[in-house]
Amino acid sequence: MNIAKLSVLRPVAMAMCIVLLIMLGTISLLNLPVDLFPELNYPVVAVTASYEGAGPEEVENLITRPIEELMSSVxxxxxxxxxxxxxxxxILVSFDWGTDLDFATLTMRERIDQIRDSLPLGVTAPQVMRFDPSMLPIIQLAITEPNANIAEVKKLIENEIQPRLDSVEGVAAVQIEGGADQEILLEVDPDHLANFGLSLTDLQQLISSENLNIPGGQVTDANQSLPTRITGAFRSVFDLEILPIPTTEGVIPLGKLVTILETTAPVLxxxxxxxxxxxxxxxxxxxxTNTVAIARNVKNEIKQLKELLPPGIEIRSIFDQSRFIEQSIRAVGWNIIIxxxxxxxxxxxxxxxxxxxLIIGFSIPISIMTTFxxxxxxxxxxxxxxxxGLALGVGMMVDNAIVILENIYRKRQLGEGKKESAINGTNEIGGAIIASTLTTVVVFLPIVFVEGLAAxxxxxxxxTVAFSLLASLITALIIVPLLSSTFMKINExxxxxxxxxxxxxALYQRLLEWALAKPKTVIFSTLVILGSSLACIPFLGTEFLPAQDQSFISIDVRLPVGNNLQTTTELTEEIDQQLLSIPEIDLSYVTIGGTDNFTVGAGSQTNRASYTIxxxxxxKRTRSDLVIAEEIRxxxxxxPNANIAVSASDTGFSENPISITVRGPDLQTLKRISDEMIHTISNVEGVREPSSNYTEGNPEVTVSINRSKAASYGIGSAQIASTIGNATKGLVATKLTRNGEELDVRLQVEDRYTASVDHLEQLLIDTPTGERIPLAAVATVERGQGPSxxxxxxxxxxxxVRADILGRDLGSIVADIESALKEEVRPTLPSGYRITFGGQNEQMNDAFFKLSGAIALAIVLVYMVMAGRFESFFYPFIIMFSVPVTAxxxxxxxxxxxxxxGVGSxxxxxxxxGIxxxxxxxxxxxxxxxxxxxxxxYDAIVKAGPTRLRPILxxxxxTILGLIxxxxxxxxxxxxxxxxxIVIVFGLAVSTFITLILIPVIYRITDNVRKKNKAAHLEV
Known part of the structure; x- marks a missing residue:
């Protein structure tokens, strides 16, 4: 190796290169972005479209089907x-992994433009949105103040905390959830208001017209042109109370017509x-951006804020992605050091x-810095x-250096000088080292062609492993000879x-001689052990990715559709009492109400609560998150009367472990089949909380307008809808600006008018003639069930149908589920309906198929690299016998x-x-x-085996101890x-022992066969 010779003869220049390499590696390490997992570009694009008032079947036929057909051709x-x-x-469109989503979304928009004019009137223009993992929060905080009004706390957050956090470098958005907003409520009795010849709309227009600050043009005074401003905006609640309202009974203060309350807005x-x-x-x-760096800056900002905030305000972190990142990286870092x-x-x-x-030890940090x-x-x-990858590679990093150093050391023991032994020792073994490194690196090449989440x-x-091995090869060929020629001393x-x-x-030499004398026994024994091992494969379970204990548990609580916020809150209080018995819980944060992510027109879901534990x-605990989650479950x-799902060890990038889909034309038939599936899989050992994504329609109040009766009174559907909406939701008349904040001034009829369906029927509607008629005169009001x-x-x-698993591996549970469905559900499956498995099972099967192909291709590539090194197909054939025995x-x-x-295995x-x-x-x-x-x-084998025993061991x-x-x-x-x-440690340990015996035996047998064939060929 000329590079080794150059290294030994130019030590000062090489030393300067080493220092420069370490400096560049350190700078690279400090500038590498830190994250929990590699940033995944999920190949999913969403298309959303709204059609106000249309039912699910109308939406399906008029919007969903045409867009689906277009998207399928992209x-x-x-x-x-x-x-x-x-x-x-x-509509969610999933693309193949590796697709250029920028071009794909552009194509989707072009296709949608083709049918935009053919969509029904009233349909909003369909929007195309890419799913971006950065839309998920990296930190979630909860802020409490036991003695303060929650509206005051929210105001403090909006005015003091949110602006400070928004200014932190790298923060894209700060979102606030929960709390309440203050408002001024004008409670109206429509009957009382009618006595003065006013309606709710009249009152709203009068109030908003009085709350104005408007420019009044220019006035010239003393040769100066002065702008004029008319100020009529409300400054206080008192201004509202004394506001004069013209009525049929004269001018009356607003406070005499309505009840004015300073309160909080209704919360969902x-x-x-x-x-x-x-x-x-x-x-x-x-x-x-760097998750850890941003989180650290946010936490520093919060620390400064705590000193400025009023006493009693408590800010707690309920989710901090950087915490798990730092702990994980710290753990892996310690693994590398150990x-x-x-x-x-x-x-x-x-x-x-x-x-x-020390020469070998010094090669590890240099290799690591080069890898960075x-x-x-x-x-x-x-x-x-x-x-x-570095932790996996740290044991292998020294392999090349060990083999070269050991050979140099042996040369020194044979009497060669420092420089000669360094050069000759490296040259003698350098080719084999390069070949062995390339065989390890080349096995990763097939992963480039593998697609999917696992890849x-x-x-x-x-x-990273490939980079670390290439770095170790450079170190072994350059730095080890340099340091050996300078610092190495031999001692007896x-x-x-x-x-x-x-x-x-000596024992190994005797064993090797015995093995060479008994080749059939060695090969037969190896085959028996290998066959016995392969027979144990059915006892191994299968999984996609192992569960990760992130000290995090989530609980999803669902009451029957239609339950209000108060009922859901009372249920969470009962859950809170149960959670007090779990000593491992640090904090429990619950959000009641809200909406699903990525749903269109879903509205509020007051029957739901979501826990973050x-x-x-x-x-500091002896039980895993999975065990604790099972106890909570x-x-x-x-x-009673609640569907509660508890989950833990969520990796954040894989689907539910169990996901079974039934497809067919009729929704009610699908519902019946899915219920049967839930009942069947509930009896399978290890299955937890099976449920379907079918949602019953919400209970609703249907107002059916009799158009002929309404027309006879001179009113239309829009006026009736406006009156009902104003009564049930209220009407923001204007805003009151006070102390730098704006408060809504809401007009709302008294609760007794919307307390029940019967009361709603008596709601009065104004007619053009001045007459006021009840809603029941022009419409039928009844309770019903909204569409699903x-x-x-x-x-x-x-x-x-989705479910979690516990206590058993995914593959065994899926096999039992398939067997149970085959016996109980599939025989009664109607024509046109089919059941398919998805979720982690689908991801697992896809990954297993692709990675198995990658392993097969890797074996071929390893053989080709060795064939190039030995310039022969014969010796690589012998070496490849060491691969199957790793099983x-x-x-x-x-x-x-x-x-x-699993995928990791x-x-x-x-x-x-490759190893x-x-x-x-x-x-x-x-x-x-x-x-x-x-x-x-024979003599070459008997001498080579004991000579190479030390570097091989x-x-x-x-490698084995580095991975312990x-x-x-x-x-x-x-x-x-x-x-x-685990796979590398046990596979390498057994393979090393067998290789030391089996490979020499195979070498001698094949060499003898080749000699016989060559002799027979010469005789011919």
């Missing part, structure tokens, strides 16, 4: 789903923190030379997957460990740790494919070197990397 569309409900439609949403009224704040970040120290311990144990250990430099220029973020998540990890090792290793080496730190199961929403996918109506260790490891096969197998051949490459490369020196095959042990912290799942956020580490 290139790269994977699926089209929709929801049609009263007043509007939402309330928030509570640990039972205390609270106002919530959600903070959204700018896309592509793994590195364990690797250094192995080095010292084998080398018994502190200088040699690569990541920065590649445009990656620092997240638990890229750091997980989006694990590409950064694969890239007479320690107990060395004596023990010498005995192990923050648990104490993982290190059991506690709340006895609450209609969901479609790929142009078929559908209902989806023994992988299956044993997964069974021992009770870990199901498959990624581990992919990485393992396990490294030892065989180093071994066979040296056997070939000895054969070129004149040794026969050192590289295997550094990840294997044990130490710290938060390591759940994703743990299956990979």
């Amino acid at each position: 290139p790269n569309v994977e699926s089209v789903s929709s929801t049609s409900r009263t007043g509007g439609s939402l 949403q309330q928030s509570y923190l640990n039972g205390e009224p609270a106002v919530g704040i959600s903070i959204l970040k700018t896309s592509g 793994g590195g120290l364990l690797a250094a311990f192995v080095l010292y144990l084998f080398l018994r030379n502190i200088r040699s250990t 430099l690569f990541l920065y220029f590649y445009g990656e973020t620092l997240n638990i997957l890229t750091l997980g 989006q998540l694990f590409k950064p990890l694969a890239i 090792d007479t320690s107990a460990f060395q004596r023990g290793f010498d005995r192990t080496k 923050l648990l104490t730190d993982v290190t 059991q506690l709340l199961a006895e609450i 929403s209609i969901r479609r996918a790929d142009r078929l109506r559908e209902i989806t 023994i260790g992988v299956i044993f490891g997964l069974l021992l740790t009770n870990q199901p096969v 498959l990624i581990g197998m992919l990485i393992l494919t 396990v051949v490294n030892n065989a490459i180093v071994l066979i490369d040296y056997i070939n070197t000895l054969k070129k020196e004149g040794h026969n095959t 050192m590289t295997a042990l550094t 912290p990840l294997t044990l799942g130490y710290g938060e956020g390591t759940e994703v990397q743990q299956p990979m580490a």
